Amino acid sequence: MPMTRRIHKRDKLMAPGTETSHGGAGIRKAGAHAIDPLLFRLGNFMELAEADQLQFRESIVREVRVGKGKDVICENERPDYVHIVIDGWACRYKYLADGRRAILGYLIPGDVCDVHIALLDHMDHAVSTLTPASFALISRETVNHIFENNISLAYALFWASLVEESVQREWFVNNTGRPADKRLAHLLCELQMRHRAAGLTRTNCIDFPLVQQDLADAMGITVVHTNRVMQKLRSDGLISYDNKLLTILDWEGLKAFGDFDPRYMHLSEETLNL
Amino acid sequence: MPMTRRIHKRDKLMAPGTETSHGGAGIRKAGAHAIDPLLFRLGNFMELAEADQLQFRESIVREVRVGKGKDVICENERPDYVHIVIDGWACRYKYLADGRRAILGYLIPGDVCDVHIALLDHMDHAVSTLTPASFALISRETVNHIFENNISLAYALFWASLVEESVQREWFVNNTGRPADKRLAHLLCELQMRHRAAGLTRTNCIDFPLVQQDLADAMGITVVHTNRVMQKLRSDGLISYDNKLLTILDWEGLKAFGDFDPRYMHLSEETLNL
DNA sequence: CGCAGGTTTGAAATAGATCAACGCTGGTGG
DNA sequence: CCACCAGCGTTGATCTATTTCAAACCTGCG
DSSP states (O other): OOOOOSOOOOOBOOOTTTTBOSSTTOOOOTTOOTTHHHHHHHTTTOOOOHHHHHHHHHTEEEEEEEOTTOEEEOTTOOOSEEEEEEESOEEEEEEOTTSOEEEEEEEOTTOBSOGGGGTOSSOSSEEEESSSEEEEEEEHHHHHHHHHHOHHHHHHHHHHHHHHHHHHHHHHHHHHHSOHHHHHHHHHHHHHHHHHHTTSOSSSEEEOOOOHHHHHHHHTSOHHHHHHHHHHHHHTTSEEEETTEEEESOHHHHHHHTTOOGGGGOOOHHHHOO | OOOOOSOOOOOBOOOTTTTBOSSTTOOOOTTOOTTHHHHHHHTTTOOOOHHHHHHHHHHEEEEEEEOTTOEEEOTTOOOSEEEEEEESOEEEEEEOTTSOEEEEEEEOTTOBSOGGGGTOSSOSSEEEESSSEEEEEEEHHHHHHHHHHOHHHHHHHHHHHHHHHHHHHHHHHHHHHSOHHHHHHHHHHHHHHHHHHTTSOSSSEEEOOOOHHHHHHHHTSOHHHHHHHHHHHHHTTSEEEETTEEEESOHHHHHHHTTOOGGGGOOOHHHHOO
16 A cells, blocks of 8 residues: 655646647548547447437537546546546546545546536646647536537537446455455556457557556555566466556456456447457 | 455345335435435535435435345446445445455445446446445436436535545555555545534434444554554544444544544535534 | 666564453343 | 353564665667
8 A cells, every 4th residue: 555655746737729620639530530439439438429429529628638647637626627537647636645646547438527616616637648648628517518519419429427436436446355466466457457348459458558556556566566466467478568568468367367257347249248 | 465365155145125214214304315414515606506405305216225235236236227326335345366355435325336337338346335324216218317317416416526535545545655544544434524514413422333343444454453543543532433333523534633634525614614 | 887777685573363261231030 | 040152352472564764777869
């Protein structure tokens, strides 16, 4: 139960708009759109009608790109926009009393950072980037409008929120109930599945830009121990990790070792079968 | 990270209706109603109109009373009714691979057990009683009807779900980031506040029917250690526990020791100030 | 080249687990 | 009414997963 002791200075994200960009988000295929990963993921729940997809896309007021290690949403504030990850990795986190950072969850493309603010008057945790990242912004009013006028989209957003709750519960189980090595195995299985669910990979490798400290802060163990545990998974031939690329060499083995049962992710059959 | 090793036999709750009762839930004051604690708690978010309160009350199809240690909702099933705790304590839980029970959260009067089923097609965890308890049942169709036709109630339910998510995050932080003694202190602070928020106490004591194993399974430590940690809090004069009654002797002290900051509970000013 | 940020290694220290036993209390059955 | 037993709380001694501290190493970059 250690984690970073060094207090990261909280570089505050500059006001949205100041640092806008398109294209920074990477080369987008013709016809592809910023929130495709989200729409893809929602497909696990229901097929959204064209019109709904369109309304969703048109709700985006702007896109912002921010550097690595910047706070996008601060604790106790109430952002004016709901953020959706387009590109890059971010995380939810809180600081502990002694300055260590507890990572509550990772956010990858397609994840909604803060529906909470549609109803809650302050964020109970912060969100910051782990890599350079870009976000799509939807104003709070628009979100409320959706809730009140488009039941399909409303359900879709509520669904995403319930799934996130489920994932949070599993993280809880993982960290309270499993030893460090299984904990890491489970976490990696989940990340692989989430990439699949958002249409970000179809193979057994994923882009893995996190440093060991980022993993340590999420699992509640020290970097040193994270390192040793990671080595173990590698030497057991379960994973390989090279050049920011994570490959799961033995999916069944890793799943079994980490007691990973994807049902808590509430994915469709299609996603589950590759 | 131990918890119960003994597998409790999963006495399945008998079909709803078989074991109905009113009154079992305790003497109810004239004009008082089964879901008052829930309505009281929702008051932290918004004042529900008379009509909405009434609609809510009338949605209840029946009340059931069940004994201690019974499964009310099983993992992987999809209950036909949403359950609201009227009386007694229950918990969300999952079993770990080795048979230990991980408690994900406690449910006290006013808590909704399973809104999830309005949208998700299976429960990703189970719910069982920790004491004899009674529940109010609302059919799934009714809940969907509410979502689609009564925006105030829909918001209220969504709010409760978001708050629960926030609480789950804090449990995560508590268990991954704090040592056992602070962990217990934090947990007790939360339980005290939740009782207050649901209008179940106005003093510094609460009914506390849990056994040490129940606490251990929630904190992810052994009973033995739970026992020692509990003794520490007692001998430090922070709490007293006698005859199933928990008294917080030094609220400020306990809060400080457990790093408890109630903002994550999203309560109203009124609730926070006594 | 030198340095910062990240990974790796080793040795010593500790929170919490494990194992085993004892004691209390309330209920049940003879 | 007593004897017994089950469930729960408590204690002590030993063991272990993980922390802590400290240093070395690697690599890309200004």
